[in-house]
Amino acid sequence: MSGLSLLVVGDALLDRDVGGRVERLSPDASVPVVDETFRTSRPGGAGLAAALAAADGYRVTLITALARDQAGRELAALLAEAGVEVIDLVLDGATPEKIRIRTDGRSLMRLDRGGTGDDLGTVGSATDAARHALRTAAAILVSDYGRGVSTETGLRTALAESSLGIPIVWDPHPKGAEPVPGVRLATPNEAEAAGLAAEVGGSGPAVVAGRARLLARRWQAEGVAVTLGAEGALLIYGGAEPFLAAAPDVDGEDPCGAGDRFASRTTELLAEGASPHEAVSGAVHCASRFVAAGGAAGVSFAASQGWCCKGTTEPESAERVIVRVRAEGGTVVATGGCFDLLHAGHVGTLRAARSLGDCLIVCLNSDASVRRIKGSDRPLVPEEDRAAVLRALECVDAVVLFDEKTPEAILERLRPEIFAKGGDYAFSELAEAKLLKRWGGRTVILPYVAGRSTTRLIEEAVTRGVR
DSSP: OOOOEEEEEOOEEEEEEEEEEEEEEESSSSSSEEEEEEEEEEEHHHOOOOOOOHHOOOOOEEEEEOBBSSHHHHHHHHHHTTTTTEEEEEESSSSOEEEEEEETTEEEEEESSSTTTTOOOOOOOOOOOHHHHHHOEEEEEEEESSSGGGGGGHHHHHHHHTTTOOOOOEEETTOEEETTOOOOOSSOOOHHHHHTTTTSOOOOHHHHHHHHHHHHHHHTTTTEEEEEEGGGGEETTTTTTEEEOOOHHHHHHTTTTHHHHHHHHHHHHHHHTOOHHHHHHHHHHHHHHHTTTTTGGGGGSSSSSSSOSSSOOHHHHHHHHHHHHHEEEOOOOEEEEEOOSHHHHHHHHHHHHHSSSSSSEEEEOOOHHHHHHHHEEEEEEOOOHHHHHHHHHHTTOOOEOOOOOOOHHHHHHHHOOEEESSSSSSSOOOOHHHHHHTTOEEEEEEOOOOTTOHHHHHHHHHHHHEE
16 A cells, blocks of 8 residues: 555546447348347546556545436445545435447447436535545545536635645546646646637647647646547646657557546556656556556456556456456466576476466565565565566567465466466375366476576576686
């Protein structure tokens, strides 16, 4: 846990994904027929931003308004499961739901339900608990989805007072309220900035910068960061020249939730004392990784399984790989190890493991785990770098860190069909072999590559150094 208290203020939604296979068209219309194979629900809107920050290890409070219907109760339960404390102003209306119909990792259509059109419901008044949370947070994110929380008079007054000493990030909405004066950063996306500053016409970076400057003056904001999707974000702050935080190239087709990921990470970094330029740059990289891991659809907010931008592996991306492979009838293979000073023996074993199925998940010992096994002078390569090198291998589909000596807990969660282990082990020596039998899996011992070991590499380096 970070120990820092973050506050998210805004409209929480209930997001649902309904997915399946498409193998035929409907006989009564030229539309695809989806044979449903799964459905998932998660917090959306301000709820997603809050849940992401909680998964990053912060103490998060969400001021929102929840309806007293079945969808509202489900949303409240999801937020509690994600570790978010909710201050509920109560919504007199229906819970807004966004339902995506998906196949093969892509959306076919979206169905919006509850609080549509002009019938958004009524948000209750700010409570003493809400005002106290505004005064005591290390940083505040206003996640405005145009449904009334950010326009509540008591909250706006308290937010304006808080902006004098607390970093506030305001993620605006075309149908929402303008940011209160004095926010540290406002974070519209490119389309929102174009609509909110329509008097600045044209396209290109100079135009985006002009719109950001106009909005900063109009809103009396210290800075405006316009998110540009795969291009990153453009920041105008104070009187400085425009700053473009470029996004890394990533593979990912579902950007759902990327804006919330950017806004929440920006808020986290500002709370930790980062400059606006540092915060925007870090948030761009975090949002890019989020999209690469499958976006909001790739996140599990169950305890210890959430998205963590501060860490270096994405357990949820492993789960997403597994869901996709199993949906296609494939076989999941896992292996484990320290992989300190990756060498040809490691690569040969990983390639052999991948050949046993349709994806390979590497369970990687954390630095603490390696020290417990191999001593205080190991690992030589920190977990972040070891994970990055493994992910760069074509034969590796995902990497998951674990802190224990052996990966039983991770295997219990992922439940691969095959666990592959390189070396000269006997099945009776492997606790993993007994574990996999519980769900019908099997263990495969791969041939040991003689003369290839990290220990030997270290000894050789020391010997040559002495000479």
